[in-house]
Amino acid sequence: MNRTTHTKACCSWKNVCFVxxxxxxxxxxxxxxxxxxxxxxxxxxxxxxxxxxxxxxSGSNFKAPNFSDFDLxxxxxxxxxxxxxxGSMSQSLSxxxxxxxxxxxxxxxxxxSIVVNGNKLESNSIPIEVKGTQPNQAGGSTSPQTQTNxxxxxxxxKTDDDLFVRTFVSKKSCYLGEQIVVTQKxxxxxxxxxxxxxKMPVFNGFWSQNEDNKNxxxxxxxxxxDGIQYYVAEFTKSYLFPQRAGQLTIEPMEVDCIVRQRSSRxxxxxxxxxxxxxxxxVLIKAKSKGITIDVKPLPEAGKxxxxxxxxxxxxxxxxISKEKVKANESINLKxxxxxxxxxxxxxxxxxxxxxxxxxxxxxxxxNYSEGGSLSGTKTYDFLLIPRRAGEFTIKDLGFSxxxxxxxxxxxVPAAEFHISVSPDPNGESSATVMSPSKTAVEEKENDIRxxxxxxxxxxxxxxxxxxxxxxxxxxxxxxxxFAGFLVMRKNFEKRNSNIVAVKERKAAKxxxxxxxxxxxxxxxNNKDGFYQEVSIALNRYLSDKLNIPVSExxxxxxxxxxxxxxxxxxxxxxxxxxxxxxEVARYAPSAVSADIHTVYNNTIQLIENIEDEAKA
Numbered sequence: 001m002n003r004t005t006h007t008k009a010c011c012s013w014k015n016v017c018f019v020x021x022x023x024x025x026x027x028x029x030x031x032x033x034x035x036x037x038x039x040x041x042x043x044x045x046x047x048x049x050x051x052x053x054x055x056x057x058s059g060s061n062f063k064a065p066n067f068s069d070f071d072l073x074x075x076x077x078x079x080x081x082x083x084x085x086x087g088s089m090s091q092s093l094s095x096x097x098x099x100x101x102x103x104x105x106x107x108x109x110x111x112x113s114i115v116v117n118g119n120k121l122e123s124n125s126i127p128i129e130v131k132g133t134q135p136n137q138a139g140g141s142t143s144p145q146t147q148t149n150x151x152x153x154x155x156x157x158k159t160d161d162d163l164f165v166r167t168f169v170s171k172k173s174c175y176l177g178e179q180i181v182v183t184q185k186x187x188x189x190x191x192x193x194x195x196x197x198x199k200m201p202v203f204n205g206f207w208s209q210n211e212d213n214k215n216x217x218x219x220x221x222x223x224x225x226d227g228i229q230y231y232v233a234e235f236t237k238s239y240l241f242p243q244r245a246g247q248l249t250i251e252p253m254e255v256d257c258i259v260r261q262r263s264s265r266x267x268x269x270x271x272x273x274x275x276x277x278x279x280x281x282v283l284i285k286a287k288s289k290g291i292t293i294d295v296k297p298l299p300e301a302g303k304x305x306x307x308x309x310x311x312x313x314x315x316x317x318x319x320i321s322k323e324k325v326k327a328n329e330s331i332n333l334k335x336x337x338x339x340x341x342x343x344x345x346x347x348x349x350x351x352x353x354x355x356x357x358x359x360x361x362x363x364x365x366x367n368y369s370e371g372g373s374l375s376g377t378k379t380y381d382f383l384l385i386p387r388r389a390g391e392f393t394i395k396d397l398g399f400s401x402x403x404x405x406x407x408x409x410x411x412v413p414a415a416e417f418h419i420s421v422s423p424d425p426n427g428e429s430s431a432t433v434m435s436p437s438k439t440a441v442e443e444k445e446n447d448i449r450x451x452x453x454x455x456x457x458x459x460x461x462x463x464x465x466x467x468x469x470x471x472x473x474x475x476x477x478x479x480x481x482f483a484g485f486l487v488m489r490k491n492f493e494k495r496n497s498n499i500v501a502v503k504e505r506k507a508a509k510x511x512x513x514x515x516x517x518x519x520x521x522x523x524x525n526n527k528d529g530f531y532q533e534v535s536i537a538l539n540r541y542l543s544d545k546l547n548i549p550v551s552e553x554x555x556x557x558x559x560x561x562x563x564x565x566x567x568x569x570x571x572x573x574x575x576x577x578x579x580x581x582x583e584v585a586r587y588a589p590s591a592v593s594a595d596i597h598t599v600y601n602n603t604i605q606l607i608e609n610i611e612d613e614a615k616a
Contacts, residue, residue, distance in 0.1 A: 036123040045133045051097045065110035074098040101130040126227030162189045165288040173294040177311035178404045180240040187230040191260040199254040211237040239374040241342045243551035245297040252288045310401035312341015318414040327424035333382040340375040354392040358385040389423040507544035531585035565614040
């Protein structure tokens with residue numbers, strides 16, 4: 001190797017090293033994170049807590065915040081940690097203080113600062129709320145040795161700050177039909193092992209769809225809330241669409257959390273003695289708070305005539321299979337509506353097709369996805385058959401919806417389609433030559449008849465049906481039958497003029513027809529479909545029977561109306577149990593232990609009991 005080649009090689013290695021140095025330097029700068037957290041932020045006067053500052057790099061010139069409102073027992077106590085994951089090494093530095101508040105009130109621990117690679121970083125601020133004094137406090141501060149902060153203490157204490165459920169909604173004020181995303185999260189500082197006995201909230205006044213989580217395992221994430229580190233489990237996510245205006249309440253969610261904690265019993269073997277005692281699983285009930293949603297009605301100003309209730313953000317695409325056809329040939333018109341919002345609840349667009357076109361109900365296909373919000377595509381396939389030749393135009397295919405973000409109605413127009421229909425070559429029937437026969441001879445003015453053969457039966461002159469007693473009797477019976485028909489029609493119209501009474505009278509029949517679908521799912525042992533059909537059948541039955549819209553059905557309304565109709569409390573209790581089982585089965589099928597055959601028979605018997613006991 002000559003000197004020139006050696007010089008080039010050295011330069012190349014220097015460039016590579018320089019690039020690597022820049023890469024690691026940039027990675028270090030952008031990955032720096034300086035945070036602060038406390039063991040608890042709701043305290044009593046003199047109660048000891050732990051404040052920790054953590055940085056995932058090495059630093060210098062650390063400056064602590066002002067602790068004038070607190071007694072400082074210890075700190076800063078420094079500790080470092082290092083871990084290697086998949087060949088990548090990371091390290092962190094922690095500075096810990098042991099403090100206690102001096103007086104009641106609301107305080108803020110300000111940010112600390114540290115210098116890393118010439119850059120000054122600041123931690124987050126932490127609010128502290130101090131109320132009352134500790135029971136064992138006698139005028140002075142408690143020593144830190146009596147308040148050691150361990151995980152066992154939190155598990156045995158079971159305070160609301162250690163384990164709770166929070167309900168998050170995407171918005172608390174919305175328009176009628178606007179999508180709301182509701183997320184239930186469990187926050188824990190304990191050794192959380194699992195969940196059981198869920199009680200999902202009842203979304204009265206909403207159309208709801210729960211996110212599909214059958215194959216989804218609940219994973220714990222970490223989240224810093226008000227300076228406290230929690231393990232967080234996203235329990236469920238639901239998509240709601242309000243069906244009436246006004247104040248609607250999302251009821252609380254309840255769940256039993258399984259927590260592992262140190263057992264209070266004495267160790268039973270040498271291993272438990274070496275580990276400092278045994279552990280046990282305990283149940284802690286957690287319950288969220290109800291949330292009120294303010295639902296505003298859709299504005300009447302500017303509402304299009306073709307508005308079908310769509311609320312959200314949508315697009316529409318229209319296409320036709322062919323524009324030149326022969327008469328009696330079929331055409332397919334497809335309208336695809338896609339976007340985010342209450343697409344599932346919208347009706348098919350109303351289209352005025354040209355005269356001479358035979359149309360059929362559209363074939364519907366749907367495809368939805370869940371990713372933070374409910375969106376999808378709804379396609380209507382219309383089958384059209386032009387019955388005569390000519391030039392036709394299909395127009396007014398526009399689609400309108402209400403955009404809650406822009407607070408206005410938006411009209412989505414579609415192109416017009418011009419259809420050219422040529423005559424059907426097989427439309428006119430060809431002449432057919434028939435051989436003379438008895439049925440082919442045309443009778444003209446009764447002067448040509450075929451000669452009757454066989455036995456001749458003669459009647460006496462004047463023996464006619466007309467003007468006979470049979471004739472008059474038949475006329476009288478016809479008049480009586482006509483009068484009876486008028487009376488029956490009047491009674492029928494009277495009975496069916498009251499729509500509420502008709503729905504109430506036919507409620508049980510329609511419910512049994514709906515339960516026929518549930519019976520098919522029962523034969524297939526499909527619990528999801530079975531409980532959904534039973535729930536739909538009961539809700540429609542109660543809506544028709546009690547004259548309550550489905551959107552306003554609640555246990556309180558149902559119970560009040562049934563008691564008013566003198567239905568027994570035993571029947572009402574069985575109805576509430578069946579509705580609760582159906583609701584739970586939609587979200588947690590494994591939590592329902594009842595046999596679906598028994599549930600099916602009990603549902604039929606329940607409807608019969610209500611029919612027998614209910615009095616108008």
